[in-house]
Amino acid sequence: MSTSQIQHLISMINQISSNNNYKKSDEETASFVANHIRNFWARSMKEQILRYATEDGSELSNASRIALTQL
Secondary structure, eight states, X not given: OOHHHHHHHXXXXXXXXXXXXXXSSHHHHHHHHHXXXXXXXXHHHHHHHHHHHHHTOTTSOHHHHHHHHTO
């Protein structure tokens, strides 16, 4: 996985979380984000972002981090 690929995925998941932060809590936002990722992200994308979350995850927003635990 290249650095630019993972950076793009981090940016995407954080943007999805940010765009849906009108939900009542990080958990509700995370649920929406997890469903979005399940439905629209390719398996390889999911594997890469999950690996990043396990190995580092420092650039993920709180809602993004919670969403990845729901996958």
